[in-house]
Amino acid sequence: MAARQPFADADTADEAVRATCDDATTCKRFATSKGYWKDSSLQYFVRNVGERKAPEINRGYYARVQGVNLLLDAFLKKTQGHCQVINLGAGLDTTFWRLQEENLLPRKLFEVDFPTVVARKIHHIKTKPPLSKPIIDVHSTDSLLLESHVLDSDRFCIIGADLRDVPGLDEKLRRFQLDPELPTLLLSECVLVYMTPSQSSSLVHWAAQTFHTAMFINYEQVNMSDRFGQVMIENLQRRRCALAGVELCQSLDSQKERFLRAGWDQANALDMMAVYSVLPQDDVARIERLEFLDEKELLQQLLQHYCICWATKDRLNLGETRRRLHVSGGGAARRCWTSSGRPPSLTSRVGSASLGLSQLAF
Numbered sequence: 001m002a003a004r005q006p007f008a009d010a011d012t013a014d015e016a017v018r019a020t021c022d023d024a025t026t027c028k029r030f031a032t033s034k035g036y037w038k039d040s041s042l043q044y045f046v047r048n049v050g051e052r053k054a055p056e057i058n059r060g061y062y063a064r065v066q067g068v069n070l071l072l073d074a075f076l077k078k079t080q081g082h083c084q085v086i087n088l089g090a091g092l093d094t095t096f097w098r099l100q101e102e103n104l105l106p107r108k109l110f111e112v113d114f115p116t117v118v119a120r121k122i123h124h125i126k127t128k129p130p131l132s133k134p135i136i137d138v139h140s141t142d143s144l145l146l147e148s149h150v151l152d153s154d155r156f157c158i159i160g161a162d163l164r165d166v167p168g169l170d171e172k173l174r175r176f177q178l179d180p181e182l183p184t185l186l187l188s189e190c191v192l193v194y195m196t197p198s199q200s201s202s203l204v205h206w207a208a209q210t211f212h213t214a215m216f217i218n219y220e221q222v223n224m225s226d227r228f229g230q231v232m233i234e235n236l237q238r239r240r241c242a243l244a245g246v247e248l249c250q251s252l253d254s255q256k257e258r259f260l261r262a263g264w265d266q267a268n269a270l271d272m273m274a275v276y277s278v279l280p281q282d283d284v285a286r287i288e289r290l291e292f293l294d295e296k297e298l299l300q301q302l303l304q305h306y307c308i309c310w311a312t313k314d315r316l317n318l319g320e321t322r323r324r325l326h327v328s329g330g331g332a333a334r335r336c337w338t339s340s341g342r343p344p345s346l347t348s349r350v351g352s353a354s355l356g357l358s359q360l361a362f
């Protein structure tokens, strides 16, 4: 494992972490411009399509966005929208606008990021009606708060906070009507890896303690101790960006352990190669026709170095209906669950061709 580089000061390190938000957004912008998936609001955050990205990168982002969305949408449907979503380190994420368009909004969607990132996002919203109108359309009271570092409306809230300060985060979320009694989905997409293991564990522990029925979806690096992983680390270090939490990105097991140790009841993880193979294959075939891919091996390596890990706590037994349906359904569905009602190993779950990622949610 490459030695971690000491940084001149914490601000420089944080600035490099904040800059990763633009990388994610420009890559998503390019991929959507090529037709990998639709995102009608991203253009208002990044006008220019920007430099060409390699097809492997575009397919990687496709798998990331589709994989996370499948789990997120499954949770929203399971709870019929009687839930809240907290996007931790949301950057310029556009999920609110997608869910509003698709009539899938939760009771409230919270986003958290560093105050400077939040201020940029709110500025875009304030100055671009296609971003502000959908927020106003689903807001019914007269208390819409739109300040430089905070947006609070009935269904959407953006908060500036440091995720490493868990009491501060908790206080801010509660101030804007976070409801610990509601089923809650927490999402972190390439975020926990920038925090030390003890900082991310505190955050994940707080979530497990605060919500009785919840799912945490974490997308980030995995298998980082091999040569390919080391090159990824070195590339980021060259940009003065440290992966402070890389220790927990060694394997799917280390990713799951983080959640199980912090009080989550169940944890599952798939590398993105596996996710790619359980995405709807007609759409995968469509995107594979978009651009010629020379280097299949590079795509495989890339996908093997990212994963989705999702942990659940299910006091309300949201998964129970599905479990009963599957057990009584017979056939392929029966094979998905053991007689104890517990999920079988991940490999057998992935092995079932009839099983989509959305069915794995609880």
Ligand SMILES: C[S@@+](CC[C@H](N)C(=O)[O-])C[C@H]1O[C@@H](n2cnc3c(N)ncnc32)[C@H](O)[C@@H]1O
Residues within 6 Å of the ligand: 017, 018, 019, 020, 021, 024, 025, 088, 089, 090, 091, 092, 093, 112, 113, 114, 117, 161, 162, 163, 164, 188, 189, 190, 191, 194, 195
């Ligand atoms: C790679 S970007 C991903 C953004 C977004 N989740 C996405 O996938 O498009 C990581 C984001 O996490 C945020 N972040 C990282 N550490 C954070 C912290 N301690 N507090 C608040 N935000 C943080 C960064 O500012 C950045 O916006």
